[in-house]
Amino acid sequence: QKEVEQDPGPLSVPEGAIVSLNCTYSNSAFQYFMWYRQYSRKGPELLMYTYSSGNKEDGRFTAQVDKSSKYISLFIRDSQPSDSATYLCAMGNYKLTFGKGTLLTVNP
Amino acid sequence: SQTIHQWPATLVQPVGSPLSLECTVEGTSNPNLYWYRQAAGRGLQLLFYSVGIGQISSEVPQNLSASRPQDRQFILSSKKLLLSDSGFYLCAWRGGELFFGEGSRLTVL
Numbered sequence: 001q002k003e004v005e006q007d008p009g010p011l012s013v014p015e016g017a018i019v020s021l022n023c024t025y026s027n028s029a030f031q032y033f034m035w036y037r038q039y040s041r042k043g044p045e046l047l048m049y050t051y052s053s054g055n056k057e058d059g060r061f062t063a064q065v066d067k068s069s070k071y072i073s074l075f076i077r078d079s080q081p082s083d084s085a086t087y088l089c090a091m092g093n094y095k096l097t098f099g100k101g102t103l104l105t106v107n108p
Numbered sequence: 109s110q111t112i113h114q115w116p117a118t119l120v121q122p123v124g125s126p127l128s129l130e131c132t133v134e135g136t137s138n139p140n141l142y143w144y145r146q147a148a149g150r151g152l153q154l155l156f157y158s159v160g161i162g163q164i165s166s167e168v169p170q171n172l173s174a175s176r177p178q179d180r181q182f183i184l185s186s187k188k189l190l191l192s193d194s195g196f197y198l199c200a201w202r203g204g205e206l207f208f209g210e211g212s213r214l215t216v217l
Binding site for chain 1: 211
């Protein structure tokens, strides 16, 4: 079993849709969880950072962590064409393990 | 605020040539620094990390090396590039969250 698994997509949605992105992990010792957005040929940009189970909201973005199920999610409300990018989950402790990314396209 | 600078942004090198990628961080002292490589379809791979000057930990055996000559400077090097070294190289620093630079895209021909 891979340490972190993320559906690579691609995922295509209409503008205004709610987007759900997910990752599962196998190491129950992981304490820190992050979501990144990466535009083509750019470095990843940190969107959300959390270290506890539950929900964390920032504008149109909500990160959800379920440590009992080893499952994290990122929700994007009212998606915009500018949200079109690859989304990476990352988790761990001192060292982080990344998912391979989900390619999202939001169509106007 | 903290910023990361990486250069060069893009380079094309022949097989067997040397490599030097440089990263500097501003706005923080004694940062934990990281080099990652992102290859198509393989995700982000941690190559090296450093907790201080002269302290380098290698995560994967390869023909790459890293050095940290100053507190906020991190350098990735190779004496002889291989085709498999092509990829997108990212420097990052961590203070809780992990922040990335804009990356250096290397093509080895």
